[in-house]
Amino acid sequence: VAGGHGSRMGQELPKQFLPLNGKPILLHTLEKFSGIADEIVVVLPASHIDYWKELCFGFENPVPHKIVAGGTSRTASVLNGLQALGEDGLVAVHDAVRPLVSRALIQEVFAAALVHGSAIPVTPVRESLRIKRDAVSEPVDRDDYLAVQTPQGFRISKLLEAYRISSGAVFSDDATVFGKAGFAIHTLPGEVANIKITFREDLIFATALTA
């Protein structure tokens, strides 16, 4: 899912298209899934699809993928992507701007989703947390919380059912859609390096780790 318009990067180019060691972030991400997923669907804002196709022409043998236009929210975009797949088998929904995910984690997510119906990578929360209460904030115990990453793995049929049940509500990730529908969430350990590239500093980090 490459929905972002890059407004937080301080430049015009959406962040999934930014070069990371000479290659667009999204191509790095696709390469991680290559040979693991039978089929890859990239969800892009409709206005970015032509740009992306042209960008791909500049690289030898880009990983084959289907392109689908996104919706007005991340939730709507994922649903458009899901509808381009069959109802059988497993799906791993991944943020395009997480190119540092390991192939091992992708494989673990598919394996766990096969057994449990869902597989959500999570990590401990690293910073102290406060919760906003009106104009002020109060501390909470970060050990009570989990930070959620992607790829998030599901049986496609169950995730589609969850999307039908949520019918248009907007959520920040698919685990939330799935859980709100009453299905059980199975978690597994995520990865420190599997960050979402949002800020200039994240790209520096990704560049250092990809070198």
Add this chain to the structure above:
Amino acid sequence: VAGGHGSRMGQELPKQFLPLNGKPILLHTLEKFSGIADEIVVVLPASHIDYWKELCFGFENPVPHKIVAGGTSRTASVLNGLQALGEDGLVAVHDAVRPLVSRALIQEVFAAALVHGSAIPVTPVRESLRIKRDAVSEPVDRDDYLAVQTPQGFRISKLLEAYRISSGAVFSDDATVFGKAGFAIHTLPGEVANIKITFREDLIFATALTA
């Protein structure tokens, strides 16, 4: 505050002593405060003090600082450090392993603490969050939360009073000690790069940003 024993780094040397572009992380951190703070107190586990002094001998003109032995928790360590300062003026309590803090943020923290009595740098939470409930977890809205950084600025007299009120309870940061005592928490924007160096990947990030 350099309390860590480095158990999460996968190596023996506590992380505040690890080299970052040829210089210990803790020396980088001290340099950020040099010329802004009138006095710098480094709180170290008693067993690491001699090692640290020897390490400093290897560098020209390390930033002058007082060394104080830490306690059995972060809270106890900070209190030991506070007691090495006078009761007048302001203190900024900082994690030794956050060498990427900007001098501008340190100055903003002191300026805001002077006006408001406290100054806590916070950032939005970047990942989706779940809260643990017994064996399962539920989504929460990350927009309701703040991630807390250091340096945390306070009037020394009020922070000491907060420590007396909390009398030995253990908290993950000083904002929590201060707020539990009934004092108001003033927040200001933190920095994306101001991470706590905990994992191998963090050191790669810090190296890239310090180059």
